Amino acid sequence: MRSITITLLVLGLVSLALAQYDYADVIRRSLLFYEAQRTGVLPANNRVPWRGNSFVTDRGVNGENLSGGYFDAGDHVKFGFPFASAMTMLAWGMLDSRAGYERAGQWSFAIDALRWGTDYMIRIHPSANELYVQVGNGREDHAFWGRPEQWTGSNPRPALRATPALPATEVACETAAALAAASMVFRNNGETAYANTLLNHAIQLYNFGNTFRGRYSDSFPEIQEFYNSWSGFEDELFYSAAWMYRATGNAQYRTDYNNFWHQFGMSTRPLEISWDDKQAAGQILLAKIDGSHQFVSAAQAFCDWVVLQAPRTPRNLVFISPWGSLRHASNVAFGCLQLAQAGINAIPYRNFARQQIDYMLGSTGRSFVVGFGVNPPQRPHHTSSSCPNMPAPCDWSHFHAPGPNPQTLHGALVGGPDINDNWADNRDDYVTNEVAIDYNAAFQGALAEIVRLL
């Protein structure tokens, strides 16, 4: 008995010695980042001292209370599509790498972060075929630099509502996927009633998106310059059917994803995992939960391409796309960790993911996570953290100020370098130095899986 204990202890120490960075601490900070992105009436246990209540008057066309949820990025708009994708990724990581969160002592904070998103999803879905896909106007918001608590623009802000006449299949289906994934997280957490509520919303939203098909960026053209749906809604139909099957076990959803697989050509090799493109994520999820050869071989082809063939920077960052290069790298790292967890090419995929995450944490000599490690970013493109302490005013002069952001936006992963590893800490560069709830989601999930494996 004693020798077993000692052996386990030694193995534990060996694996800790292999931990190059304090991954658990990065999870902790990443959850603080989500907390800094909260909007609405903040709870008394808010841990971000420079944030307060904001946009408490957000409301729907029929007066529904739409306060709450998360700011998208450095701005204050609640963009429903990347929000839903971020919540699906967060929930996926919590579902399949819970032990990593627990080891890091962060499970209850992760639950709070997810619940902050799912509570808002319930509010934006006031009836079966009605979903608010955005609150706030991108142009108006981007003309404002300052504290969200001191917003001076339209009040209440405009809210975009999808209906059968104005369909938004991508957003409805991605929101269904997030709610389905989250329902499993809360069910495993012993919250059966809440899980059932989330799943009922998911069932309705999947039906809404599937029955009234249309691209949300056609229904709401103002979104095109922000989060246009380039890949269409086919990938979200496919992906959400997979999540609905996982959450319900209802064979109709399996029939649906198999049909979508053929109808929409989902077996081809995608080029990324992103808020827009869910094809690879769907292949990977189905390789795990369905296990049919077609899904396994497509998912493996994607990860083999990522690991062996996709472009790399000289210092080995996989380079999928310039805008938010690190988010693209952490998205594929997360996806391939999921496949590894299913026993597919586990060692090379895990080594790859670790190398990518280590790049973000400091392997090139600097950290790309605000508040963490050596020489971290100090000037993220992010309004509220660029403001001095109250009651000093905050405006565009703080956007242009040369110094570091006065507030530390702990845990935020910045956009990242170009294909030659060049990166500058410029607040005005939203391609390389913005932060987003979408950037941190799969990143945090990858960290949780790494901690689980240590």
Ligand SMILES: *[C@@H]1O[C@H](CO)[C@@H](O)[C@H](O)[C@H]1NC(C)=O
């Ligand atoms: C909207 O909901 C939030 C959270 O429940 C609450 O604190 C706030 O008072 C509500 N606002 C209105 C106008 O009812």
